[in-house]
Amino acid sequence: MRLHREKRVQATVPTASMADIAFLLIIFFMLTTSFSPVKTSVDLPASVERAEVEQNAAIVAITAQSEIVFSDGESPGENMASPEDLAPYIQALVKSIPNKQFVIKADRVVKYHVVDRVLDQLRRNGAKNIGLLTEQKAPPRS
Amino acid sequence: MKLIIRRQPAEVPTASMADIAFLLIIFFMLTAVYSSTRGLEFAFPKDDPTQLNVQPQEAVHIKVTGEASYVVDRVPMTLGQLQAYIQQKMQQAPDKPVIIHSLPDVPYFAMIDVFDVLRQQKVKNVSIPTQTEIERWRTWGYLE
Numbered sequence: 001m002r003l004h005r006e007k008r009v010q011a012t013v014p015t016a017s018m019a020d021i022a023f024l025l026i027i028f029f030m031l032t033t034s035f036s037p038v039k040t041s042v043d044l045p046a047s048v049e050r051a052e053v054e055q056n057a058a059i060v061a062i063t064a065q066s067e068i069v070f071s072d073g074e075s076p077g078e079n080m081a082s083p084e085d086l087a088p089y090i091q092a093l094v095k096s097i098p099n100k101q102f103v104i105k106a107d108r109v110v111k112y113h114v115v116d117r118v119l120d121q122l123r124r125n126g127a128k129n130i131g132l133l134t135e136q137k138a139p140p141r142s
Numbered sequence: 143m144k145l146i147i148r149r150q151p152a153e154v155p156t157a158s159m160a161d162i163a164f165l166l167i168i169f170f171m172l173t174a175v176y177s178s179t180r181g182l183e184f185a186f187p188k189d190d191p192t193q194l195n196v197q198p199q200e201a202v203h204i205k206v207t208g209e210a211s212y213v214v215d216r217v218p219m220t221l222g223q224l225q226a227y228i229q230q231k232m233q234q235a236p237d238k239p240v241i242i243h244s245l246p247d248v249p250y251f252a253m254i255d256v257f258d259v260l261r262q263q264k265v266k267n268v269s270i271p272t273q274t275e276i277e278r279w280r281t282w283g284y285l286e
Contacts (some may be wrong), residue, residue: 019156022163029170035178047250050180051262062250076233103181106250113246113273115253120272123186133181134254 021093029089038077040069045108053131057101060086060094060122064107066114083117092124103131180258184268201239201269202231206252208245219257228263243276272282 040061056073063069069077070086072093080086093100103121106115122130170269204224205213212219214227219253226279244253254271260268 015160017155018160019163022160022167025167026163026170029167033174036181039175044178045254046253047182047258049182051183051256052180053183070193108251109249111246111247112244112250112253116244116246116273119270120274123272129187130186131181131183132254133178135178137258
């Protein structure tokens with residue numbers, strides 16, 4: 001009697017769904033990414049307590065070299081020669097949205113007098129709601 | 143003579159799709175800049191130069207004099223001592239105002255460290271006066 005040889009199935013790794021998974025991941029990243037209008041890179045100070053700042057808040061970035069970049073939260077950042085130059089921008093924003101949040105994104109090593117002059121301008125020109133961006137710091141061990 | 147035509151099933155080659163997609167993911171991951179969207183919040187009081195929102199004499203006065211040097215109510219302290227001091231003050235009077243007065247040449251993070259301690263101790267009434275306000279207080283004799 002002649003035995004029938006079993007038909008051999010070729011061993012393959014099913015990869016058909018890999019592309020679906022990868023594109024799903026891309027779509028997820030694209031939807032969850034928020035674009036910041038101020039691309040200025042700063043080394044933020046760290047704090048244990050942190051609250052979420054408002055979306056579309058105006059941003060005042062201060063670099064370690066004391067350069068100031070301002071954005072109203074929608075348009076790209078604009079370089080300011082001095083903190084006093086912020087005044088007309090702050091006034092215009094406060095006039096249209098009285099409770100507009102202003103977020104200070106300052107480098108951790110910048111001298112405090114630069115931040116102080118920015119805060120002074122914000123206060124003089126009617127800003128009320130301020131946020132100071134920080135990195136997460138590990139809570140102290142008790 | 144009869145011709146035999148072998149028909150191959152029509153298919154779109156998708157084997158490289160996963161490679162392209164993963165390449166795109168890696169590209170986005172490498173080029174992404176992660177920006178913080180969290181921080182410490184506070185509100186300015188109404189700007190009325192004729193009125194004091196915080197009475198400097200009743201408040202805890204924290205002077206940031208250097209990277210890790212603080213003078214609290216005229217006593218030099220470390221950050222740990224400051225935390226314990228504020229904790230004790232808040233137990234006695236939870237509404238007690240606290241003023242953070244940073245000297246112009248201290249790095250910004252020194253002020254943030256103090257502000258963070260106050261937030262951790264749930265201090266409600268934090269005042270960060272600007273140099274203009276400090277000068278005003280000095281004129282009025284509230285500060286030395």
